[in-house]
Amino acid sequence: MIDKQKLVKIVGTGMVSDREEDLEKYSSDISFVNRVRPAYVVKPGTAGEVQKLIDLANATKTPLVPVSSGAPHFKGDTVPGNGGSIIVDLSGMKKVEFVDRARRVAMVEPGVTFEELIPLCTKEGLRLNMPLLPRKSKSVTGSILEREPVLMPGYQWDMSDPLACAGLYFGNGEEFRTGQAAGPGTLKDQWKVGAVQKAPYGPGTASLHRLIQGAQGTMGIVTWMSIRCEVLPKMQEPFFSASHDLDQLLDLMSWLIRLRMVTECFILNNTNLAAIFATDMEDYQRIKETLPPYILFYNIAGYDYFPEDRIAAYIKDIAVMNQRIGLDTGKSAGLISADGLLKKIQKPCDEPYWKLCLKGASQDIFFLTIYDHMERQIAAMKEMSEEIGYSPTDLGLYIQPIVQGTGYHCEFNLFYDPYSYTESDRVKDLSNMATKSLMNMGAFFSRPYGDEANWIFNRDAATTDALRRIKKIFDPNHVMNPGKVCF
Amino acid sequence: MALSKEIYRELEDIVGEEFICSDPAIMPSYHGSDLGAVVLPENTVQVQAIVKTCNRYKLQFSAVATGWTGSFKKDIVYIDMRRMNRIIEINEKNMYAVIEPYVITAELQAECFKKGLHFNVKGAGSNCSAMLRGHGHLDQSTSGDDRNHLAIEWVTPEGEIVRSGALGSTDEWFCGDGPGPSIRAILTSAVPPGVTPGVFTKAAIKLYHWAGPPKYDIQGLSPKYTLPEVPKNMMARYYSFPSVEKMWQAEIRLGENEICMELMGFNVSMVAANIATCNEDDERIFKRLNKEKKGPGFFVIIAGNSDNDFAFKKKALEQIVREAEGESMKSLEDPETEGILIAQCTRVTASIRETFRAGGAFSSIPIMSQRDLTIKWAIGAGEAKLPLIKAGHIVDDGGAFFGWGVEQGHVGKTEIFCKFDPANEKAKAAVEKWSKEQGRRAFDESYFALMMGEVSDDIKANMCHYDKWWIALTRAFDPNDVAPQGGPLV
Amino acid sequence: MGLEQYQGDVNMCCRCSACKFIPLQHVKSYDFSYVCPSISRFQFHSYSGGGRANIISAGLKNGFNYTDKFLDIVYNCQMCGACGVSCNYAMDMELQEPINELRIKCVAEGKTHPELERVIKTLKKTGAMVPVQGKRGDWAKGLDLKDATKEKVDVLFHVGCLTSYNKDMHKLARATAQILKKAKVNFGIAGDMETCCGGRAYQMGYEKEFLKQAKMNMSMIKKAGIKTVVTACADGYHAFKVLYDKYELKGDLKVLHITEYIDMLIKEGKLKPKKALDMVVTYHDPCRLGRLGEPWIHYKGKKIPGDRFVFDPPKEYRRGTKGVYEPPRDIIKSIPGVKLIEMERIREYAWCCGAGGGVNESNPDFAEWTATERIFEATATGAEAIVSACPWCEVTLSQAIEENESSLKVYDIVELVAKAL
């Protein structure tokens, strides 16, 4: 095992811990991955320290597990895959380099959370394309690296959005900057002439930012990221359309996105909508009873020029679409108001985190899919729940259109009591079974975590082989988060 | 030089004798290179077999779609993708099309328009492959470059078939990323010159809503095609501004408010080229527009999805332009001209007029990046063209540059041309010098680095040694060194 | 003349591939986007207009190497001019002309095609481009038509080789005569004295033979004092009107295609199609009536040195703008009960029937392949018949219909008019 003093020399005393309770925190999470205790937790404060840590790891063949967000963790990606690992906790790197209104971009270090960045953006008249209700401790960089789906699909032009550029050290310790940030010269040189780090492509032929996303820290460590921001609306008008018939809602939703009429736009089932608002189980039941099975939420925004006109125009046009489809639109669904939901989702989640609020834990099964398959997949999921004894009505559902409507993130949230073996075993079984069988029904698990990752990669040997060749280049000594993804 | 009989026969067995040729007669039409052979595969399996053969004999190959540009080394196997020209699917609900490399933009666009859809069209024009990456007039609302690809079917330089994203796992085309890190990182389909390692045999590209008519009712005879009227809920205008700064302000606001389907920062010389049906006309119209314009400007097309949408967009457009002291060029408001520009700039059918018609050659410095930054550089590059214009080496465009907004102004493109007669050695040398100097200045002043053609070591070093990674990547996938080795892209 | 004069033009080719497709703004579907039969059939870029320009450009620089493939490229082309039109939407350069000149050069240097040689041999012997059966004037037997070489007439009806010698095509000549008679036109024919216009020899690259025919025709015309020639064959029209003019043989002879003439007669009220025909048809523009039928432009000038490919005096290009497109359509529309639906590729960017450039003779399969494409396109419109205005189109399209067991009918426009009178 690595000598602690070597770490202390890099990051300073107080920034290296091998205390039992610290190590314990990183030994497991809410997912079902095996417990593995790290050897140390180190908290670098600068990019230079990160680089030194990587160099040391290479020299000593010590695995590094980069972590940006604070607990709780859900997906097993930050639980070491090997013993003797060092957790590189970046949550202390909290610098916000800039928020630039005219170019709609912000640059942050990995420890910056949504909670911290949002007010700075708001001040500049900007906002972030957020994931759904991230927990307070969630790192913005972490979320983007994970390719978490975002609420405003119309502004997600590419799967990699809202990543603009990133500064990082690859697994072999070499520094790299993606996109426009690559050069010429240093960031400071670029700033001097008025460059911000916005364009994601390049440098040269490759678009390497795509490699560090979805990598779960296996390619390198990101020390800053610039993030594409959107303009803060002058006015907003959120709505619900609810139905028993999911297809109707999908139909409407696809047109809302195709015609770029809406900003935030997604579907929740009554379980999830109630769970988001409920303070406890009783409250949850009370709210849920008033909700129709599926609720489409969408928001119409007006910007600096004639916001009323824009909103009025789209309300009128959407009314015509609703009529064609046979849907009603309203400002509330049961006890929940659209304004209330809008307010909630434009911030991180209040404590306690909504997924934990009901039963203490949640196992999320999520995949990407297309319009054509979704209803069948949802029906199958319900059948499997039934079979395993998990009440289908307790299944949370979240459907998020992605990349301007070219696909959907479909997520089931299985709330359970982590202290009940029966419940957690059931959820674990259901999760295994569902992943396998949904995969056979066209579900694409683009972000595989935990045990399931193996089967998922096994399905596509050619891509897996390509990824392994790439990995060898960037992390030849295999020090970056081994045991994750397909490495 | 022809291939050995053995190799030739092997390739012939793959594609059939009708679809392979190494006769010197055809070489002038293949970029004047003395190729080993030109082969025309019909499907992915044939491509794979060709690539494997190339690996076996360590023969270099290059896949080409329409092959508008590019230079190709002698003795290579030139894989002409012409016969792979099928539209596999236009998926309306999920907004993507799956196509083979030789579907040209004009074809796919015609089919998409019928369904109320369209896609990003390379500024190079609708004569180019719809499958390969590019950027152009419609980037403002349809993005550009490698950002429009979803899943890709890729024959690697070694001849393996990799199907990226959802395609590899579930046979669906809607997503090209994952599982895990995205191999789109290297499947960028670079243009020009082509440096994608291996061969793309099919790809899904994103589709966008098309608010225009299902087809244009083109009137008249070549070379003047007009529309009988401006299509409903569409409008095209050219605005010029008192300064670059004001123009940029307007661009930004139009982007933020999501007003334009197209925001093409044409200079008036390019507008003239679009409208004019011959070189002489081009010169006349340019002179006229150059007098009429207030300063730098851009061309916009707005398209409403409904009357309400159109009314809002028009009102906001006019207000934004007014605030930036922009003025519409009145002579271009004439409905016939407006119609010509709408049809031409959405179908992108006049790029040849803009580039090659005048002198037969053009040299360009293109940069995709942050628009305000690159414009700053381009002003200087434009001024540096003036002596060349004065000397009669290049076509007079007023020393202008051009460019456009991308993704509602999130990013942008700036480009600057010199059009000249390639047979005129003095002109050629002057243009080369200009190009070198301006490229170097961009780098020295930290605006951007040009990475086309030969790139000097200091540029590489100052661009995070990008080349080193690319070389490592290509080595990992191309151990026999048979795939095209890449210069990078625009 | 000669190929060398086009060096500047062929050097201008930027390899954009526009020459392969109909003008890009007109592309209305995936199915009918191509315009050049040769590249569509043979696939290698060399078979396209641009590819040919590249070959010429290199040849002029480094000399020509007449390999079998080279000649295959040269002769598998209908010389239909479509590439030039598509190119000239955007470019100021000659394309069809250098392609013609390359053929001529090949023939002049003895690099001929055996089948075409055979045809020319027949021409030399018989004055006809087709196998001769009977006499040229046989079709007119019993019609009591004037002999224009002997009698004073206002109009010479030049019938052409195919219509004269192919018995199946006699109906066209008869219909034409019937129409002219009905309109009381003082016309005559040359009967057995008629000789080939030479147009198809030109297309095949046989400039000398073409000129011989042209001179024979013009001398007969001059001798007979004929002021106006009407042809019912697009090749003949092109020869008399464009090629004779190009070689400065035409003088002030007025040349009209029968569709122009009928259109004029109808508009002057001298002809009135009255009978309803009740059919839905589509119209096929013959290349040499349409885009290639536009008048020759005599040009002499010099490239202005400098940045642009421009000339002093300004050069006007033949871009297919002034071909004969409306008269046949107006005629069809004037026939009661006939509904005209257009194909996707029409007027200046019409797809060739396949018969041009000697391809009928040198590579009949290719001609039929080309015609088959057209038949599919016509069928896709829902029309029951395809109407053309040239016997070569009719013959080639008919063969393709037969081969494909299509139910589509083919008519020449004169047949429809005659039926409707």
Ligand SMILES: Cc1cc2nc3c(=O)[nH]c(=O)nc-3n(C[C@H](O)[C@H](O)[C@H](O)COP(=O)(O)OP(=O)(O)OC[C@H]3O[C@@H](n4cnc5c(N)ncnc54)[C@H](O)[C@@H]3O)c2cc1C
């Ligand atoms: C006048 C002009 C204007 C231009 N303007 C623009 C512009 O505005 N925007 C823009 O984006 N580009 C522009 N370009 C570049 C243009 O996109 C390229 O020249 C391109 O070559 C056009 O033809 P194509 O798409 O058919 O590709 P090709 O020329 O056939 O191919 C481009 C490159 O990709 C490689 N390639 C082709 N097919 C495959 C395949 N199946 N698999 C792997 N590699 C392949 C080839 O090796 C080739 O080098 C312009 C070019 C010209 C000449």
